[in-house]
Amino acid sequence: MINLNHGSGYRLPTIADAINGLVDMALVTERASQPPRRYLGASALGIACARALQFDYTATPKDPGRDFGGGILRIFAAGHRFEDLSIRWLRAAGFDLRTHRRDGGQFGFSAAGGRIQGHIDGVVVAAPPGVGMAVPALWEHKALNHKSWQDTVKRSVAVSKPVYAGQIAIYQGYLDLPAPALFTALNKDTCELHHELVPFDGALAQRLSDRAVTVLRATDAGELLARHSTNRDHPECRRCAWQDRCWRMP
Ligand code: SF4
Incomplete structure (x- = not known):
């Protein structure tokens, strides 16, 4: 059969x-269908922009087309x-790693009458002999693509991923x-594992706690908090789900 669509740019939808x-x-x-979050999530307190934190806390509607789509939701689930x-692998290696309370809920904290909350990945309560770490210790996990993982290994989480370092500190x-x-x-590409010990940075934790109170x-x-940048094309703004709304405002 002659392909009459050839060259038109039109492509029939596939089964995929x-x-x-x-x-x-x-x-x-x-x-x-899930109820919106009603608290300021501690995991994001280290992001560049306090105004973005405020938009998130107040459940301000995101710009059209900027909410999480299926692709990103699949990445979260993975x-x-x-x-x-x-x-499973850490436990098999001999770590006593607790990730849930007896009632099945996640470990976490709540402050400011529940308006600031955080949920942690786990706590190491015992490590195998020879590992040489003090316990109990917070356990934080991230699954990263190859490039991001390599950079973290090379430069440490504090330098490569300051938002994660802030999350750990708080x-x-x-x-x-x-x-x-x-x-x-x-x-995520090779299933290699990187582990590092992150000393408690009390000054960082205090700064982020103060930031939460400011929000x-x-x-x-x-009051609307100040933008972190004077340029709407700043990389953080281009990634921000409230970019149009934010820059329409005074
Ligand atoms: S667009 Fe930029 S300045 Fe505005 S809230 Fe987002 S990150 Fe902050």
Whole structure:
């Protein structure tokens, strides 16, 4: 048969398009059915922009087309599966790694009347002989792509991933786990594992805690916090789900 569409740029949808469309729609619908978060998540307190934190805390609607799509939701779900694997492997290696309370809930903390909350990946309560780490210690896990993983291995989590370092510091502070945290990064492409001990950075934890209070106070007062940049094309702004809304505002 002559392909009359040849050269028109039109491509008939494939079975992969059809199935992936259904999968993504199901994931987006599932997420939309979950109640919105009503607290400031401690994991994000180290991001560059306090205004973005405020938008997130107040559940400000994201710009059209900027909410999480099926692709990113699949990446999040895969991250949880990778974390399950790392937990299993560490336990098999002899770590007593606790990840859930007796009632099945995640360990975490709540401050400022529940308006600041954080949920941790786990706590190492005993390490195999020869590992040489103090316990109990916070355990934080990330599954990273190859490039990101290599950079973390080379430069350490504190330098390569300061937002994760902030997350670790504030969790250590609020959960009173001052021993160096065990950070595990799994390479999603090769399944290599990287581990490093992260000493407690009390000054960083305090700075981020103060930042959280600033966001809450400004929100209570009906004030919008300053942008972190004067350039809407800053990389953080280009990644930000509120970019259009933010730069329309005074
Ligand atoms: S667009 Fe930029 S300045 Fe505005 S909230 Fe987002 S990151 Fe902050």
